[in-house]
Amino acid sequence: MAELREELKEKLIEQLSLEDVEVSEIGDDDPLFGDGLGLDSIDALELIVLLEKDYGIKLKDPKEGKAIFESISVMADYISKHRTK
Amino acid sequence: MIREKYYISDFCVIRDKKVFKNGTEVYADSEALSVKDFAKGIYKFLDLKYPKFHKMDELCKLGFLASEVLLKDKEKVDQDTALVLSNQASSLDTDRKHQLSIQDRENFYPSPAVFVYTLPNIIMGEISIKNKMKSENAFFVTDNFDADFITLYSEVLMNTGKATNVICGWVDLDNDKYDVFLAFLSKKGNKELTKEELNKLYKQ
Numbered sequence: 001m002a003e004l005r006e007e008l009k010e011k012l013i014e015q016l017s018l019e020d021v022e023v024s025e026i027g028d029d030d031p032l033f034g035d036g037l038g039l040d041s042i043d044a045l046e047l048i049v050l051l052e053k054d055y056g057i058k059l060k061d062p063k064e065g066k067a068i069f070e071s072i073s074v075m076a077d078y079i080s081k082h083r084t085k
Numbered sequence: 086m087i088r089e090k091y092y093i094s095d096f097c098v099i100r101d102k103k104v105f106k107n108g109t110e111v112y113a114d115s116e117a118l119s120v121k122d123f124a125k126g127i128y129k130f131l132d133l134k135y136p137k138f139h140k141m142d143e144l145c146k147l148g149f150l151a152s153e154v155l156l157k158d159k160e161k162v163d164q165d166t167a168l169v170l171s172n173q174a175s176s177l178d179t180d181r182k183h184q185l186s187i188q189d190r191e192n193f194y195p196s197p198a199v200f201v202y203t204l205p206n207i208i209m210g211e212i213s214i215k216n217k218m219k220s221e222n223a224f225f226v227t228d229n230f231d232a233d234f235i236t237l238y239s240e241v242l243m244n245t246g247k248a249t250n251v252i253c254g255w256v257d258l259d260n261d262k263y264d265v266f267l268a269f270l271s272k273k274g275n276k277e278l279t280k281e282e283l284n285k286l287y288k289q
Binding site: 015016017018019020021038042043045046049052053 | 136139140194195196197198201
């Protein structure tokens with residue numbers, strides 16, 4: 001799981017163009033939206049695409065993302081349970 | 086009716102890997118291999134701390150950076166400063182990137198972050214957000230920089246009280262070729278606003 005969490009941090013920085021952020025600066029339980037990494041609604045959509053493209057997880061309802069993208073830990077947990085690739 | 090006089094108080098040109106403010110070169114990077122690298126260099130040079138910049142497409146970055154250079158020494162930007170921009174290639178550069186992501190039905194993953202920039206007027210949104218402007222804005226697609234039309238449109242905005250100042254110009258990018266010119270129009274300045282003067286500054 002630790003490996004997946006690191007992988008997700010790297011993907012977030014790459015996919016969401018977080019050029020001023022280092023992997024080491026993202027805590028496993030830091031909130032990704034709001035006061036945490038400060039991601040916005042477009043980032044949320046980008047994360048939904050990332051889930052499908054890289055892990056074969058298709059969210060039926062985009063609103064599900066709110067809970068899944070709470071933090072890196074929550075995301076990693078969800079992906080490990082639902083991934084198809 | 087007495088015609089109100091307006092002035093070009095500042096202008097910025099980004100062209101051929103150089104940045105000019107009011108005719109003076111303020112930044113150059115002949116080593117930049119891409120527009121992305123060149124824009125990043127200007128961002129660092131201006132010492133900006135604005136993470137959203139990195140998410141912008143290259144067209145937006147160039148327009149945004151030109152506005153930062155233009156407004157750098159202004160203490161405050163009026164909320165009703167209008168934006169009147171134009172270009173020739175619209176958002177074609179990003180449109181192509183979006184097209185690439187959707188043309189293969191077996192690998193169909195359009196990026197929302199790319200898609201949001203498939204309209205050139207997003208530049209004005211980014212400039213407005215950064216400077217807290219709540220103003221009139223318009224983006225025109227024309228073959229060349231039309232100083233006559235841009236001057237007339239800007240004057241109408243100021244004459245009718247829709248705007249105190251106007252940021253106008255040309256922000257064009259296509260396949261790593263770019264040409265950027267922004268001018269700040271107001272009631273104060275040394276250069277009187279005329280289509281001839283605006284065109285002269287653009288061609289400098």
